[in-house]
Each structure stands twice: as C-alpha cells, then as structure tokens.
Amino acid sequence: MARYTGPRTKISRRFGVSLFGPSKSLERRNFPPGQHGVRAGRKKKSEYSVALGEKQKLRFQYGVLEKQFRGYYQEAARRRGITGVILLQLLECRLDNVCYRAGLGNSRQAARQMVNHGHILVNGHCVDIASFQVKPGDVIKVGSKPSAQQLALRMLDLTQAVPAVDWLEVDRDKMEATMSRIPERSEIDPQVNEQLIVELYSR
Incomplete structure (x- = not known):
C-alpha cells in the first residue's frame, strides 16, 4: 500500500x-x-x-x-x-476517514492502521482496504478479536472529547458506527x- x-x-x-x-x-x-x-x-x-x-x-x-x-x-x-x-x-467517505470521524483513531493515520490490520468490519465482513468507499446504510464495527477490541477501547478513550459528526450514528458501547448519509460541504x-x-x- x-x-x-x-x-x-x-x-x-x-x-x-x-x-x-x-x-x-x-x-x-x-x-x-x-x-x-x-x-x-x-x-x-x-x-x-x-x-x-x-x-x-x-x-x-x-x-x-x-x-x-x-x-x-x-x-x-x-x-x-x-x-x-x-x-x-x-475523500470523506474513505473507510479510514470514516473510522477517524467515528473516533476509532485519534488521527487518520491511526485509523488507517486499524483498517489495514484487519480490525474493522463493514456490514459484517472484514475490510482491510483504507480507500474502501463507505455508502449510506453501511455499518462499521470493530472486530471481535481481543487485540482489536483493546486497541479500539484505547482509541475511543483518546477521542471521547471529540464531537461526533451528524452524518454518522456512533454507538461507542458497541464500538460501531452507521453512515446515515453523505456528508454535506458545510460538514x-x-x-x-x-x-x-x-x-x-x-x-
């Protein structure tokens, strides 16, 4: 890559x-x-x-x-x-950026690493391509492996003060996010x- x-x-x-x-x-x-x-x-x-x-x-x-x-x-x-x-x-709908916006990375580089290491599931399937285009209705979730869960918890702690974006529905307890719509220019x-x-x- x-x-x-x-x-x-x-x-x-x-x-x-x-x-x-x-x-x-x-x-x-x-x-x-x-x-x-x-x-x-x-x-x-x-x-x-x-x-x-x-x-x-x-x-x-x-x-x-x-x-x-x-x-x-x-x-x-x-x-x-x-x-x-x-x-x-x-660019905003790239999988690594969506993970970053959802709080699964304190930077786009950290979110990209989460994706590349196979820690992210899209609609239940593992996707390790950072440039994957997320569409409205897609559900992004952290994998069930202990290493993935531990890393995601650490990232969510680091980003808990970051305000959520309106075009993503984030459930921090379940470590998942749903893309509700395409972001507008003002967002x-x-x-x-x-x-x-x-x-x-x-x-």
Whole structure:
C-alpha cells in the first residue's frame, strides 16, 4: 500500500496548518522550514503556486498520493454536481476517514492502521482496504478479536472529547458506527479551497 512516509511537521510548517493532527513543533515554529523560512512568507505566490498548494494540502490531509488523488478528481468530474464538493465527499467517505470521524483513531493515520490490520468490519465482513468507499446504510464495527477490541477501547478513550459528526450514528458501547448519509460541504472542514483544485486540474 502506497502512502507518504516522510517528515510530517515539515509539511505542516510549509503550509502553515496542522495537516496531520496537533503539533507542538508547529506551534513553536509557525513559519516554513529551511534557512530562509522566516522570510519565505513575504514572497508573492503565483496563482498556479497557490492552487498547487491547495491540492497538496488536501492530498496530505487524507493521506493520498498523486495518482490516486487524480483518480478521485476524474471520478468527481464524471459525476453530476459540483466537482469540488463531490471530490471532498469521495475523500470523506474513505473507510479510514470514516473510522477517524467515528473516533476509532485519534488521527487518520491511526485509523488507517486499524483498517489495514484487519480490525474493522463493514456490514459484517472484514475490510482491510483504507480507500474502501463507505455508502449510506453501511455499518462499521470493530472486530471481535481481543487485540482489536483493546486497541479500539484505547482509541475511543483518546477521542471521547471529540464531537461526533451528524452524518454518522456512533454507538461507542458497541464500538460501531452507521453512515446515515453523505456528508454535506458545510460538514467537511478540509482547510482548502477546492475550487482552486478543480481549476488546476481543468487547465
């Protein structure tokens, strides 16, 4: 499975936002990395550079590499509706992200690991593909193995203060979540301007 394995704080510092979860390093050094990082923000960026930065932010936030991200864009462009919103919905409905939103991971990386290790069941069947598209009505549940239950309990303790999303019905006692509907744009907070991404790919 392809995924980004490089430095994370450096990426967050480059864009000025925490893309991989809370970071004390980003709080202490809230300027781009490198020798000239403090002065780097003074240089005016081109329209292409701004759009490219928005795309990279969204990619890193959901842990998707370029080839797979382009596939999501092509699927969003093929469907009827607003391409940018559909792109965000496709990313938000990934199984690893749904597990993250349900509190089964304190980060998308932790939720992805839960999926990859076979700890997650979808409608009673084990699914270990992080990019699996969850549909309304699907039930996501933690497997019955003691290791899966123990890991899920630890994650639920870490995320108990995180507010639940309206498009998921989460039962923490049963360690399961049901996707009631597709999330709306106002319920997705990707910290990007998706219209710039659409314009970048449509050039």
